[in-house]
Amino acid sequence: MNKVRFQDALNKAIQFIKENDALLSQKPIIIRDIYGCINVILQCKKNRNHKALADQLFKSLGSFAYSADSIFVYPEDLFAIDSLINSPDKIKIPETNPAIYLLDRQVTGQDWLRQPIQDEHPPRATLFGIKGGVGRSTALAIWAWDLAKQGKKVLVVDLDLESPGIGQILLPQEQLPDFGVVDWLVEEAVGQADDSLLRDMVATSPLAETAEGVIRVVTAAGSKEQDYIAKLSRVYMDINQNGEILDFAHRLAQLLQQLEAQEKPDIVLLDSRAGIHDIAAIAVTRLTDMAFLFAINTPQTWQAYRYLFSHWQKWNINLAAFRENLKIVAGMVPELGREDYISRCRESAYDLFLDTIYEETTAEELDRFNFAPGDNSAPHFPVEVLWNITFQEFNPQSEDYFRINRAQLSACYGNFLQTATQLVLGEYSS
Incomplete structure (x- = not known):
């Protein structure tokens, strides 16, 4: 048989x-x-x-x-x-x-199909990559700086708990906050996530010292960290809170709400871990207003996204609630053959969306979720981040880094900065 x-x-x-x-x-x-x-x-x-x-x-x-x-x-x-x-x-x-x-x-992955969490919050954006090494955290740091330059109060939260990084990019080691996201999650489980802990989780990045705005950073781990792995192994569980079972997604939502109430930011940037993981699912589909999906034009990148998009397509649960809030970012676009590379990246992204979450339309069905291949407002249409050797050893904490590299920064990240800000805040000023 x-x-x-x-x-x-x-x-x-x-x-x-x-x-x-x-x-x-x-x-x-x-x-x-x-x-x-x-x-x-x-x-x-x-x-x-x-x-x-x-x-x-x-x-x-x-x-x-x-x-x-x-x-x-x-x-x-x-x-x-x-x-x-x-x-x-x-x-x-x-x-x-x-x-x-x-x-x-399922043991993991159920949050890819769960309802977005409805709550009042300032504009939020999630930066996500199905695979690592696509320049996601670097782009987030530069975007945070650009927003602060425009006078915005930016709150950056490191949700890449398995591979923390954005905190160390934005903060020198000696300026890290005492505690991080994992501390709040383990302390909350025993009823000790109080206002004092919350205050000790946020630090100000010197990156925006000369800007009109400010960058406030919540790291995955704090400066007092002594047993990160032991904490990390305990953070994903559901807990009983006053007789109500609170899942991991709602616990993260509570953390964000409390941080936002304390900090009162103009915008919140979430650095999500790469891969098809529960915390990525929560950040991309349940907590954010706009998810930027970083990609490089390789078969393995698009195949990985296809696994995820096909899962959405198959069950079509809550897809309408977030699919318009997706935007492909072509990361690390090479210096040679850029136009051809971006064109091929756009074609690959369009094929992905067309085969999975775009809907078939007729002349009478203009309200269906679909876009023309060349529509630059479409989720599939990549906004590019250009690779430059200047950013190979990215260290925004070095003295006058942004003054020295201002021209390269504008050339490489200008389109992304303008598009991302317009999509999330509906505004942009250079």
């Missing part, structure tokens, strides 16, 4: 339910556990006629099936079954009528 592979099991379960919908309950919920094994909640009483169906489904799913005796789950089987039936992570499987639902019990 041929083995059933992970990517086939769910489709087999969906097809089985479609074929037998008259014999099963309304609104069945497929549960796929952390191993990929499948059983189905039937919202009805146990029925002896279901036994033969259970045997059939068990055999069709191979190693990704629960036993025939437990592949169907009924309300009377579980005390807390309402928490499964009403789970916020339950999603309707597209193109199923009658409706079939999926509850995917």
